Amino acid sequence: MATVRDRLKSMIARSAQSVAGYRELEAEVKIDLDIPRNSGHGDYATNFAFALAKRLKQNPRQVASEIVANLDDSDGLLEKAEIAGPGFVNFFIRPSAWHEILREVLSAPGKYGRLEAQEGPMVQVEFVSANPTGPLHIGHGRGAAIGDVLANLLEARGCRVQREYYINDAGNQMDTLGRSLYYRYLQELGENIEFPDNHYRGEYMRELAREFIGERGESFRNSSLEDSLAVFTEYASRRIFEGIKEDLDVFGVRFDNWFSERELHDRDMVRKTIEYLRERGFIYEKEGAVWFLSTAFGDEKDRVVVRANGASTYFAADLAYHRNKFERGLSSVIDIWGADHHGYVDRMLAGVQAMGAGREAVRVVLVQLVNLLRGGQPVAMSTRGGEFVTLREVVDEVGKDATRFLFLTRRTDSPLDFDLEVAKARSNDNPVFYVQYAHARLCSVMEVARERGVEFDRDRATEETLHLLQVREEFEIMKLLGEYPEVVGECVRSLEPHYIPYYLHQLVSLFHGYYHDNRILSEDVELTKARLCLALAIKEVIGNALSLLGVTAPEKM
RNA sequence: GCGCCCGUAGCUCAGGUGGAUAGAGCGUCGGACUUCGAAUCCGCAGGCCGCAGGUUCGAAUCCUGCCGGGCGUACCA
Structure with missing residues (x-):
C-alpha cells in the first residue's frame, strides 16, 4: 500500500495530464509535496503550479485551478483542496486516511518503511578501509557508522548490498610498520637504540612487541632488519588487523568482503590496469614516470601511476581496485572516504570514466573529520605520533549506542566535535x-x-x-x-x-x-x-x- | 596562490532539487509526579540565517565579490 503522500502525488500527476502542455514537461517538472508549518495551509501543500506555470508561461493560479478542478479522488483521500496565495495548492486529507497508516504499520512487523527486495544490481558500499597500521580511531568510527547505516538504508529500500573493506596492506607503510615493530622489539629486549622518526610509535606497538617476544622468542635479536622485516611486517599487520576486526565487531559493524590490496599486486592487476588504460589512450610517459590522463575527465592535472623509480603509486592500485569492482559485475559503488581525501575524488572518477564506466557508477561520500576533544581541549590524533584515543576506548566508555547515535545525528558533510568529557559526563542526557x-x-x-x-x-x-x-x-x-x-x-x-x-x-x-x-x-x-x-x-x-x-x-x- | 567544504539562537546543530510567520537539543529562568516509567512534560527568554550586491512573484537555500574557519593541493599511503 502506498503512503498518503504517494497516493496524493500520483493523484496530482493524473490531474496534471489534463493541463495542456504538461506531458512534454512531465520529466522536468517534479511534483513536490511539503508539509506546511501552518496547519491552516493543509496537511500537504505543493508549489507545483508555480513550476508548471513558469514553463508554460501562464498564470500560476490559473494552472492551480485547472489541477484542482481535475483531481480524481475516487479513493476519497481528500477532504478538500484549496488554491492559496499566488498559486499554492493546499490539500486537506480526510482524517480517516491517517488511521489506515496504523493498519499498515501493524500488518507486517519489522517491515514498515522497508521495500521488498528487488532484483536490481548489487550496490557495494566500501567503507572504513583503514590501514592496518594501528587501531581504529574515532574518525574511522564515524565512517564505520555512516557506511554501515547507509548499507542498512539501501537494504531497507530493497537493494542488494555488499559491504566491503579495502585493506591497504601493501606499499611503504607496511615496511614502516614492520620496522616500527622491529625497533620496539629490540627496545623491549633491552637494546639501547633510538626509535626513528616517522614511524608508528604508539603504545600499541610496544604491546605488540611484547606479545611477539612471548610467541616468537628473542631469536630475531641478532638477525638484521633486512632479513627479518617480512616476519615483523606480517606479524604486525596481521595482529593489528585482527584488532580492527574485533573493534568493528564491538561497534556492531560487519562486512561481507575484505579485499586485500596486496592481492592486486600479487595478481599483477596494477600493471594490467595500466596497460588496459594505455590501450584506451589514457596513459603516457613523461620525465621518467608513467602518467594517467585524468585531465581528459576534468581533473585539474594528470596523475602519476608509476614513479620514476619503477614503483607504482597508491592511486594506481586504487584504479586497479575499482577496475576489479567492475569486473566483479558491480555497477553501483559507494565509496565512503574521510574528507581529507576530497582532493582525490576527481582523479578517481576520471579513472572510473576512463575505464568506460559511467561517472555515476561510483559515488563518493565524504565524511568530515571528527575533532576529538577532552574537556574542550583538542586531543592529538596522529597514528604515527602515538597519542590518540581509539574507537574502542570511546565505545567502552560512552557505549556503542550513544557513540553511533552521536555520529549519525549530523550531516556527514559537517565536521563533528566529539568531546569525551561531554559524551561521558552527559551520557544519561x-x-x-x-x-x-x-x-x-x-x-x-x-x-x-x-x-x-x-x-x-x-x-x-x-x-x-x-x-x-x-x-x-x-x-x-x-x-x-x-x-x-x-x-x-x-x-x-x-x-x-x-x-x-x-x-x-x-x-x-x-x-x-x-x-x-x-x-x-x-x-x-x-x-x-x-x-x-x-x-x-x-x-x-x-x-x-x-x-x-x-x-x-x-x-x- | 588555487581547489573543495562550511559560517543559522549563548553553545552544539537541523533546515530534499528556492515557498507562506526560521526550528530542535543543551544551557538560563519558572512551573507539573497519589496515576500506564519524571531518563518525562509545559512555559518564558534568546535571530540583520557572516557581510554586500544580483537573479524573481518569492532567497537561510541559487549566482558574483568580500570577510572568517576547516581540509586538500606528492613521482606518500
Missing part, C-alpha cells in the same frame, strides 16, 4: 536515551496491558475501533508515522543518514507529550484497544528506525 526511553516506556505499557488482561489483537483492530483516535496529538503522530518511509527514502536519495535520528526525535517528542496528557489504558475498552494500536505502531517504527541505525531498542532501561 544523551539524545539516544530520549529515544530509547520512549521505546522502553512503550514496552512497559504493553506489559501492563498484558497484566491487566486487556484483550488485544494487533491485526484485528477494526476500522470503527481505530476511528476512536480523535485527539489532535493522535493525528499528528499517525501522520508522522506515515512519513517514515519517505524519510528512509530521502536518506537513500541523499546518502545522508542523519534524517533518521532527527525523525526519531520528532516522533518520540510527540509521543512523550501525548503520553503525558492522555492515558493509553483506561476503562474504555475500545478506546484502550485503539490506543494500544497507536502505541504499538509507534514502538514498531522506533524499533525499525533504531535497527537501521544499529542502535538497540531496549525493553527496559
Whole structure:
C-alpha cells in the first residue's frame, strides 16, 4: 500500500495530464509535496503550479485551478483542496486516511518503511578501509557508522548490498610498520637504540612487541632488519588487523568482503590496469614516470601511476581496485572516504570514466573529520605520533549506542566535535536515551496491558475501533508515522543518514507529550484497544528506525 | 596562490532539487509526579540565517565579490 503522500502525488500527476502542455514537461517538472508549518495551509501543500506555470508561461493560479478542478479522488483521500496565495495548492486529507497508516504499520512487523527486495544490481558500499597500521580511531568510527547505516538504508529500500573493506596492506607503510615493530622489539629486549622518526610509535606497538617476544622468542635479536622485516611486517599487520576486526565487531559493524590490496599486486592487476588504460589512450610517459590522463575527465592535472623509480603509486592500485569492482559485475559503488581525501575524488572518477564506466557508477561520500576533544581541549590524533584515543576506548566508555547515535545525528558533510568529557559526563542526557526511553516506556505499557488482561489483537483492530483516535496529538503522530518511509527514502536519495535520528526525535517528542496528557489504558475498552494500536505502531517504527541505525531498542532501561 | 567544504539562537546543530510567520537539543529562568516509567512534560527568554550586491512573484537555500574557519593541493599511503 502506498503512503498518503504517494497516493496524493500520483493523484496530482493524473490531474496534471489534463493541463495542456504538461506531458512534454512531465520529466522536468517534479511534483513536490511539503508539509506546511501552518496547519491552516493543509496537511500537504505543493508549489507545483508555480513550476508548471513558469514553463508554460501562464498564470500560476490559473494552472492551480485547472489541477484542482481535475483531481480524481475516487479513493476519497481528500477532504478538500484549496488554491492559496499566488498559486499554492493546499490539500486537506480526510482524517480517516491517517488511521489506515496504523493498519499498515501493524500488518507486517519489522517491515514498515522497508521495500521488498528487488532484483536490481548489487550496490557495494566500501567503507572504513583503514590501514592496518594501528587501531581504529574515532574518525574511522564515524565512517564505520555512516557506511554501515547507509548499507542498512539501501537494504531497507530493497537493494542488494555488499559491504566491503579495502585493506591497504601493501606499499611503504607496511615496511614502516614492520620496522616500527622491529625497533620496539629490540627496545623491549633491552637494546639501547633510538626509535626513528616517522614511524608508528604508539603504545600499541610496544604491546605488540611484547606479545611477539612471548610467541616468537628473542631469536630475531641478532638477525638484521633486512632479513627479518617480512616476519615483523606480517606479524604486525596481521595482529593489528585482527584488532580492527574485533573493534568493528564491538561497534556492531560487519562486512561481507575484505579485499586485500596486496592481492592486486600479487595478481599483477596494477600493471594490467595500466596497460588496459594505455590501450584506451589514457596513459603516457613523461620525465621518467608513467602518467594517467585524468585531465581528459576534468581533473585539474594528470596523475602519476608509476614513479620514476619503477614503483607504482597508491592511486594506481586504487584504479586497479575499482577496475576489479567492475569486473566483479558491480555497477553501483559507494565509496565512503574521510574528507581529507576530497582532493582525490576527481582523479578517481576520471579513472572510473576512463575505464568506460559511467561517472555515476561510483559515488563518493565524504565524511568530515571528527575533532576529538577532552574537556574542550583538542586531543592529538596522529597514528604515527602515538597519542590518540581509539574507537574502542570511546565505545567502552560512552557505549556503542550513544557513540553511533552521536555520529549519525549530523550531516556527514559537517565536521563533528566529539568531546569525551561531554559524551561521558552527559551520557544519561544523551539524545539516544530520549529515544530509547520512549521505546522502553512503550514496552512497559504493553506489559501492563498484558497484566491487566486487556484483550488485544494487533491485526484485528477494526476500522470503527481505530476511528476512536480523535485527539489532535493522535493525528499528528499517525501522520508522522506515515512519513517514515519517505524519510528512509530521502536518506537513500541523499546518502545522508542523519534524517533518521532527527525523525526519531520528532516522533518520540510527540509521543512523550501525548503520553503525558492522555492515558493509553483506561476503562474504555475500545478506546484502550485503539490506543494500544497507536502505541504499538509507534514502538514498531522506533524499533525499525533504531535497527537501521544499529542502535538497540531496549525493553527496559 | 588555487581547489573543495562550511559560517543559522549563548553553545552544539537541523533546515530534499528556492515557498507562506526560521526550528530542535543543551544551557538560563519558572512551573507539573497519589496515576500506564519524571531518563518525562509545559512555559518564558534568546535571530540583520557572516557581510554586500544580483537573479524573481518569492532567497537561510541559487549566482558574483568580500570577510572568517576547516581540509586538500606528492613521482606518500
